Amino acid sequence: MLEKEKEALAKRIAGEITLSSDPGKTMRKWREIFGISQTELAEFLGVSSSVISDYEGGRRKSPGASTIRKFVEALLEIDEKRGGNVIRAFSRTIGSDLPTNAILDIREFAFPVTVADIVTAVKGEIAANEDLLGRKIYGYTVIDSIQAILEMSSDEFLKLYGWTTERALVFTKVTTGRSPMIAIRVQGLKPAVVVLHGVKRLDELAVKIAERERVPLVISKAKDENELIVSLRALVEKAEKI
Template identity: 50%
Template sequence: MQNDIVDLRAKLAEKMAGEITLSQNPGDTIKKWRKNFEVSQIDLANSIEVSPSVISDYESGRRKSPGTAIISKIVEALLDLDEKAGSHKIRAYETMLIERYNSNVILDIHEYRSPIHLTRFSKLIKAEQVSGKFDRSINGYTIVDSLNAIFQMSSNEFYRLYGWSTERALIFCNVSTGRSPMVALRVTPLKPAAVVLHGLEAEKIDPVARKIADIESFPLMTTQMDIDEMINSLKGVKE
């Protein structure tokens, strides 16, 4: 079991360091991973023996991009802190590292190296903003065949829709009123940063679906963009 954690940690460290290094906005990517691991700037700073202002400066872009040595220290510190807390976050990423997704359920899943603003995201998919606040950023998206998800995924498997972060948009295709996916989101513990109902006009959204979006504070959108065109638009984002 210990060897499994070591191997998992090494794979995760490689992914994290690679993302930060290749990102055009490494500070944003550092912040994304720090938040994914639920680590404060103070705790991270203490772990790598710098002042919290240094972490803040990196994340805000006030300090020039860190070199590979600093990036390595940051990644190792986040993983060390998680291991001390029981390796819960490391284990949570195990599925994303070693399993393949069911392509009948997940039509596409993508993680951005740096967060992108939700307003920009909505423009990329020509979405109509239905409700909620759009003054936030997301780390990725998942395009889901909602009918296949209902028939083929257990409640315990639903978390796979979230990829590397819950700070993402879930785009549900094959919906008639939007009620079913919203009910599913209501009863599951993990919540997305935004929900998109594909192929549905805003006025045809079920009132219950709208109500759930309000209760859960999901920014809710609709789009009728072709799925392949949508995927190409979203993957063409310069990060």
């Protein structure tokens, strides 16, 4: 199943852990992306949960090549047994040819940030689901909503999520917010947070969809797209130093 994608993803995870300034935090990030608990991972590897906890908390020395290999293999095998959802999500990004006019910026965080961090970065106001400010975010995609509507097919829209849906989708040139939220509702995949920039009058339906799907909805007050992107990139750099 998706052998080439598995190999590419394995190399990516192992490379990030090896080159990370904090390997334990990077291991935790990937474990959480796969939605695997410390207990489940420990049982699969035949070790105690405290071993996983110690690695992630930096209480054990940096893992060697053998440990990293076993860790990565465990994540992939557990995901395969569950249906391979993470592997399949990653496969959508391989060789993808996203329309450059629609994608203004797409980045991943070295370590997860929260919805609250995103709100601060985009000078945002919460319009729905304020109780989810602590949700973890692993990346963001900034989209020109007009170009996306004109250029992107439904399959291409799915590629906005990169290798995880636990990300912020940031739509610019938005008037009411209805179209982006309907697109998310129809596609079925839910981002961790939606940011709307340029809203003149927020549509009630957009808010209702956000509430129903349990997706935090944020209205950005950044003065323009450049300020929006610069602030988000600064958050990427900050996350690397955590």
